[in-house]
Amino acid sequence: xxxxxxKLIGIWGYPEPSVMEEIxxxxxxxxxxxxxxxxxSPESGILPDAYCRIMKNIIDNAAAFQxxxxxxxxxxxxxxxxxxxFAANILRDMGFKVxxxxxxxxxxxxxxxxxxxxxxxxxxxxxxxxxxLIEKQDLKLSExxxxxxxxxxxxNDPDFxxxxxxxxxxxxxxxxxxxxxxxxxxxxxYVDEGIPTVFFAQTFCAKMQLAKYLAxxxxxxxxxxxxxxxxxxxxxxxxxxxxx
Amino acid sequence: MSKLYADxxxxxxxxxxxxxxxxxxxxxxxxxxDNLSAxxxxxxxxxxxxxxxxxxxxxxxxxxxxxxxxxxxxxDAATGHMVKQKINPDGKYQNEIISLAFxxxxxxxxxENATIIDIGSRDLKWVKFENNKxxxxxxxxxxxxxxxxxxxxxxxxxxxxxxxxxxxxxxISVTCGVFAMEKIMDNIASDIxxxxxxxxxxxxxxxxxxxxxxxxxxxxxxxxxxxxxCFIESLGxxxxxxxxxxxxxxxxxx
Numbered sequence: 502x503x504x505x506x507x508k509l510i511g512i513w514g515y516p517e518p519s520v521m522e523e524i525x526x527x528x529x530x531x532x533x534x535x536x537x538x539x540x541x542s543p544e545s546g547i548l549p550d551a552y553c554r555i556m557k558n559i560i561d562n563a564a565a566f567q568x569x570x571x572x573x574x575x576x577x578x579x580x581x582x583x584x585x586x587f588a589a590n591i592l593r594d595m596g597f598k599v600x601x602x603x604x605x606x607x608x609x610x611x612x613x614x615x616x617x618x619x620x621x622x623x624x625x626x627x628x629x630x631x632x633x634l635i636e637k638q639d640l641k642l643s644e645x646x647x648x649x650x651x652x653x654x655x656x657n658d659p660d661f662x663x664x665x666x667x668x669x670x671x672x673x674x675x676x677x678x679x680x681x682x683x684x685x686x687x688x689x690x691y692v693d694e695g696i697p698t699v700f701f702a703q704t705f706c707a708k709m710q711l712a713k714y715l716a717x718x719x720x721x722x723x724x725x726x727x728x729x730x731x732x733x734x735x736x737x738x739x740x741x742x743x744x745x
Numbered sequence: 746m747s748k749l750y751a752d753x754x755x756x757x758x759x760x761x762x763x764x765x766x767x768x769x770x771x772x773x774x775x776x777x778x779d780n781l782s783a784x785x786x787x788x789x790x791x792x793x794x795x796x797x798x799x800x801x802x803x804x805x806x807x808x809x810x811x812x813x814x815x816x817x818x819x820x821d822a823a824t825g826h827m828v829k830q831k832i833n834p835d836g837k838y839q840n841e842i843i844s845l846a847f848x849x850x851x852x853x854x855x856x857e858n859a860t861i862i863d864i865g866s867r868d869l870k871w872v873k874f875e876n877n878k879x880x881x882x883x884x885x886x887x888x889x890x891x892x893x894x895x896x897x898x899x900x901x902x903x904x905x906x907x908x909x910x911x912x913x914x915x916x917i918s919v920t921c922g923v924f925a926m927e928k929i930m931d932n933i934a935s936d937i938x939x940x941x942x943x944x945x946x947x948x949x950x951x952x953x954x955x956x957x958x959x960x961x962x963x964x965x966x967x968x969x970x971x972x973x974x975c976f977i978e979s980l981g982x983x984x985x986x987x988x989x990x991x992x993x994x995x996x997x998x999x
Contacts, residue, residue, distance in 0.1 A: 720880070720881070722881075722882070722883075733868065733870075733884045733885075735840075736840035736841060736842050736843075736884060737842060737882065737883065737884050739840055739843065740840060740842040740843045740846065740872075740882055741882065743843055744843065744846055744872070744879035744882070745879065
């Protein structure tokens with residue numbers, strides 16, 4: 502992504518929807534940009550080298566698009582992580598306009614999760630779930646029975662998702678996003694027992710502990726990836742799918 | 746025509762050529778390698794069988810990867826690093842961990858409750874079977890400093906014969922390769938012989954291997970450490986060990 506001349510509203514995580522709507526109305530000409538995603542922005546050097554790659558994306562993207570970002574809606578509650586809260590404060594200190602939101606309470610509201618269970622390629626499933634945060638799309642999708650599972654957040658390196666067959670269901674935080682309940686720990690820890698599942702976390706993310714624990718509990722496989730997936734990580738996934 | 750299979754590791758390449766008739770070998774692309782017979786590691790005419798039960802004669806070689814990489818050889822199937830460009834257009838590449846699993850299924854008769862570990866020059870991988878079915882796996886490819894290549898370098902540096910090392914009850918922790926090196930040097934500076942220091946280091950690798958493979962009771966060992974009795978004895982402090990040799994990954998290719 503290049504620094505466009507269009508004015509931007511930055512987001513990360515899953516901001517409180519009513520705040521997003523309010524800001525959308527306040528800045529009708531602005532386009533939303535998900536700062537979690539790796540746009541190959543230059544390294545700002547603000548965060549330590551050994552740190553969660555997604556958080557580095559947020560800070561590096563914000564620095565790269567500083568001239569275009571009118572406002573950032575920062576997800577700082579349990580739907581994101583403590584690092585999100587620190588990042589919000591760092592960026593505010595750097596002069597960005599930052600609105601903090603927490604999206605932790607949902608009552609009984611639960612959206613169905615057709616994308617997670619659809620026959621779309623895994624990468625498309627995850628992209629569409631995240632795109633729906635910004636622009637809700639009506640999709641006609643057919644559900645397929647799960648043969649494999651992917652548990653986790655959208656990875657910094659989405660290319661390794663191509664290894665998975667299309668009948669892979671999505672679990673974990675990404676499924677929570679589709680359900681509109683991003684801090685629902687019960688839903689986040691849910692998988693279909695008996696479905697061979699890859700439990701993924703970004704290296705240095707607190708969700709590593711959950712991914713490893715759940716992989717052991719459900720006889721899945723745990724992987725963590727920092728920047729891009731190494732050949733051995735790809736081989737492990739390939740073997741897990743082929744042998745499982 | 747013969748069929749060629751290779752497991753090209755970082756340091757050593759294992760090559761197997763299968764044939765029906767010795768006349769097939771006259772057109773073998775392996776003949777392009779100078780002094781080929783010097784790398785032979787098996788008795789010719791030994792019988793091999795594929796997963797469908799077809800039998801072949803065969804010959805196998807162990808070559809330094811730098812020599813194998815530079816040879817103009819066409820492979821029918823391969824696993825390992827730096828080998829994809831040598832595979833015939835209708836040949837196949839199979840990743841190492843799948844090759845290990847398939848090779849074990851072929852060669853280990855009892856996969857009731859078996860962990861097969863392969864330790865290479867720079868990595869460590871294992872597959873576990875229960876009731877003859879795949880159950881679990883892992884591959885430590887990122888922090889493999891404490892594996893075969895390091896032991897080879899240490900033995901060369903300290904002029905130690907790896908075949909003559911005696912397993913030591915005491916071990917050097919190899920969780921971090923850099924700290925482990927420091928410990929070896931500390932040992933030697935304290936008048937402990939290089940043979941004992943390296944053997945303690947090998948014990949550390951064996952312990953690390955056992956822990957990484959989730960502490961199995963019984964291990965089938967693949968890779969170059971099958972030739973290192975110090976390693977096998979050290980691993981034997983923790984579990985029962987059966988060496989399988991260096992050609993298990995190749996066995997998983999056909």
